[in-house]
Amino acid sequence: MPGTLIYAEVQKGEIKKGSFEVASKAKELGGDVAVCIIGKGAEALAPQLAKFGADKIFVVDGPEFENYVTEAYVQAFAQVAKTVNPSVILASATAQGKDFIPAVAARLGVGAISDSVDLTKAGDKVVAKRPVYAGKAYAMVEAVADPQVIAVRPNSFSVKEIAGAGAVEKVAVSLDASKIKAVVKSIELAQTNEPDQTEAEIIVSGGRGMKGPENFKLLEDLAKLFGPTATTGASRAAVDAGWRGHSYQVGQTGKTVSPNLYIACGISGAIQHLAGMGTSKVIVAINKDAEAPIFQKADYGVVDDLFNVVPALIDEIKKVKG
Amino acid sequence: MNTVVCIKQVPDTETLIKIQGAGIVQDGIKWVMNPYDEFAVEEALKKKEELKAGEVTVVSLGPDRAVEAIRTALAMGADTAIHIADAAYAEKADPFATAAALAAAIKGSGKAYDAIFMGKQAIDDDSAQVPVMVAEMLGIPSITMVIKFDVAADKSKATVTREVEGGVAVVEVPLPAVFSAQKGLNEPRYASLPGIMKAKKKPVDVKTAAALGVSDGPKTVVKEMTLPPAREAGKKIAGDDAAAKAKELARILHEDVKIV
Ligand SMILES: Cc1cc2nc3c(=O)[nH]c(=O)nc-3n(C[C@H](O)[C@H](O)[C@H](O)COP(=O)(O)OP(=O)(O)OC[C@H]3O[C@@H](n4cnc5c(N)ncnc54)[C@H](O)[C@@H]3O)c2cc1C
Ligand SMILES: Nc1ncnc2c1ncn2[C@@H]1O[C@H](COP(=O)(O)O)[C@@H](O)[C@H]1O
Numbered sequence: 001m002p003g004t005l006i007y008a009e010v011q012k013g014e015i016k017k018g019s020f021e022v023a024s025k026a027k028e029l030g031g032d033v034a035v036c037i038i039g040k041g042a043e044a045l046a047p048q049l050a051k052f053g054a055d056k057i058f059v060v061d062g063p064e065f066e067n068y069v070t071e072a073y074v075q076a077f078a079q080v081a082k083t084v085n086p087s088v089i090l091a092s093a094t095a096q097g098k099d100f101i102p103a104v105a106a107r108l109g110v111g112a113i114s115d116s117v118d119l120t121k122a123g124d125k126v127v128a129k130r131p132v133y134a135g136k137a138y139a140m141v142e143a144v145a146d147p148q149v150i151a152v153r154p155n156s157f158s159v160k161e162i163a164g165a166g167a168v169e170k171v172a173v174s175l176d177a178s179k180i181k182a183v184v185k186s187i188e189l190a191q192t193n194e195p196d197q198t199e200a201e202i203i204v205s206g207g208r209g210m211k212g213p214e215n216f217k218l219l220e221d222l223a224k225l226f227g228p229t230a231t232t233g234a235s236r237a238a239v240d241a242g243w244r245g246h247s248y249q250v251g252q253t254g255k256t257v258s259p260n261l262y263i264a265c266g267i268s269g270a271i272q273h274l275a276g277m278g279t280s281k282v283i284v285a286i287n288k289d290a291e292a293p294i295f296q297k298a299d300y301g302v303v304d305d306l307f308n309v310v311p312a313l314i315d316e317i318k319k320v321k322g
Numbered sequence: 323m324n325t326v327v328c329i330k331q332v333p334d335t336e337t338l339i340k341i342q343g344a345g346i347v348q349d350g351i352k353w354v355m356n357p358y359d360e361f362a363v364e365e366a367l368k369k370k371e372e373l374k375a376g377e378v379t380v381v382s383l384g385p386d387r388a389v390e391a392i393r394t395a396l397a398m399g400a401d402t403a404i405h406i407a408d409a410a411y412a413e414k415a416d417p418f419a420t421a422a423a424l425a426a427a428i429k430g431s432g433k434a435y436d437a438i439f440m441g442k443q444a445i446d447d448d449s450a451q452v453p454v455m456v457a458e459m460l461g462i463p464s465i466t467m468v469i470k471f472d473v474a475a476d477k478s479k480a481t482v483t484r485e486v487e488g489g490v491a492v493v494e495v496p497l498p499a500v501f502s503a504q505k506g507l508n509e510p511r512y513a514s515l516p517g518i519m520k521a522k523k524k525p526v527d528v529k530t531a532a533a534l535g536v537s538d539g540p541k542t543v544v545k546e547m548t549l550p551p552a553r554e555a556g557k558k559i560a561g562d563d564a565a566a567k568a569k570e571l572a573r574i575l576h577e578d579v580k581i582v
Binding site: 196 | 338341
């Protein structure tokens with residue numbers, strides 16, 4: 001039965017969590033679940049996907065896939081998609097997914113649905129719910145024809161272990177090298193063990209109220225208490241002031257995040273900031289201005305000076321953890 | 323260097339959105355050029371100035387009012403424009419149909435171009451698809467999320483820096499190609515008063531989708547629009563002082579949110 005084909009993304013030698021999330025969800029939507037994993041060294045990673053519902057795993061591996069180059073990856077994936085002939089194609093809307101998915105769709109002559117936060121089944125169609133107008137509204141979107149190509153915002157679905165048949169097949173794709181024109185000259189990644197903000201389950205974020213770069217240490221200390229799935233973020237005001245690098249910025253011009261817990265410290269809650277974190281499951285705001293708009297979005301609000309609240313919170317959490 | 327810049331007119335981010343059917347109420351909206359497209363226009367102008375030659379052509383799909391955004395780009399310094407003024411097509415257009423119309427207009431203009439600049443995403447549909455799809459349809463490479471753009475003196479290739487997860491990548495690509503602009507690429511200029519005066523006389527070629535031969539229609543359809551459920555304005559945590567509030571917050575994170 002034509003089911004779903006998932007694009008599994010490899011980063012730094014590991015499969016992205018978002019790829020497991022969409023695989024878990026695909027099983028729930030019904031039909032067979034096939035996965036296509038592309039990357040140098042992907043073969044060794046492929047078996048992991050069976051645990052998350054993959055019935056069939058297509059592996060495209062080789063030195064030519066060391067770095068992500070849109071054209072090479074799209075050619076390879078399109079070849080797999082043509083043999084699988086799925087009714088749905090899913091990928092995680094990571095930085096790479098956002099580049100990859102529209103190219104795949106156009107190559108297959110169909111449309112794509114970006115950055116969905118929920119998927120439901122209506123007959124043969126998958127209805128994707130996605131935020132539009134910076135999260136001020138949701139659109140329910142459907143593709144008119146198969147394959148229905150959909151990207152899903154990371155952290156929208158939980159990873160569930162569901163056994164799949166997990167048959168691994170290595171695919172030899174034939175690349176038209178003359179079309180692969182872009183060359184990656186170098187990649188510079190920040191050296192950090194923290195998860196990327198888009199994947200983090202907990203984000204402790206700071207804004208102009210942090211007063212200066214040195215105070216972000218407080219937020220880092222708090223984040224560390226939440227474990228390895230936590231990281232820090234920042235508002236544009238904090239980034240523009242040079243207190244944090246741009247990669248920390250959450251919002252319309254920064255990252256779109258959807259963690260289980262978002263703690264906004266000294267952030268007013270401008271619409272452009274909310275656009276980036278409005279789909280967080282639980283929002284906590286710490287701000288000394290009771291009228292700050294962030295309190296209208298926050299599940300829990302603390303009206304007080306963050307420089308008194310955050311250190312006390314760190315102590316209290318240490319106590320709770322024992 | 324000859325460039326094409328695709329710009330979209332969108333509601334200003336501060337605009338209050340009201341739903342009507344599967345769309346939004348159009349009245350009372352302040353329309354602006356998509357902020358990322360300002361970066362795209364600026365980069366095209368900078369390259370023209372740097373290489374002291376070339377023409378910047380603006381292309382936009384949208385109803386009649388979109389001409390205001392086109393005039394803004396012309397006032398910033400763009401030379402000519404194509405307005406696919408087709409309210410019926412634009413209203414239904416998804417990213418695919420939009421890309422099809424833009425690609426047809428670019429091809430149909432017969433203009434030679436070295437690069438096409440666009441924004442990384444339009445802040446109304448937030449789809450971030452059109453640049454990649456236009457490139458696919460024109461059969462040229464696309465590089466998204468560009469924060470630095472350098473072009474070789476002979477215009478044969480560009481070396482760009484793009485944002486990737488956790489860092490940046492430097493990519494070299496032969497021209498022509500499509501580039502989508504991310505914040506950080508440049509600081510867009512304001513239109514000067516003489517610029518605004520001059521813009522009024524610059525040519526805007528008005529086309530319909532049918533005249534461009536695009537009839538495919540959208541490949542995705544918005545069935546319904548909803549407003550997010552009003553998040554019950556949060557519980558304010560009570561307490562005599564910051565320490566008491568922090569203690570209660572820690573309890574909530576532990577017992578209710580179950581995160582600690
Ligand atoms: C096109 C466009 C795109 C944008 N994109 C983004 C984006 O991606 N991300 C983003 O964040 N913004 C973005 N912005 C900017 C946005 O409009 C706001 O200016 C920005 O979010 C404000 O940051 P802030 O909340 O840190 O600062 P402010 O609005 O200045 O708020 C600071 C808050 O800190 C509180 N505070 C001060 N001291 C303390 C203290 N000691 N204890 C507790 N609270 C304290 C204050 O009460 C205040 O509420 C964008 C704007 C535009 C026009
Ligand atoms: N109707 C349009 N007219 C011209 N350019 C557009 C249009 N829609 C999208 N674009 C371009 O594509 C970019 C990304 O838009 P989107 O894929 O809709 O998020 C925008 O920043 C524009 O540069």
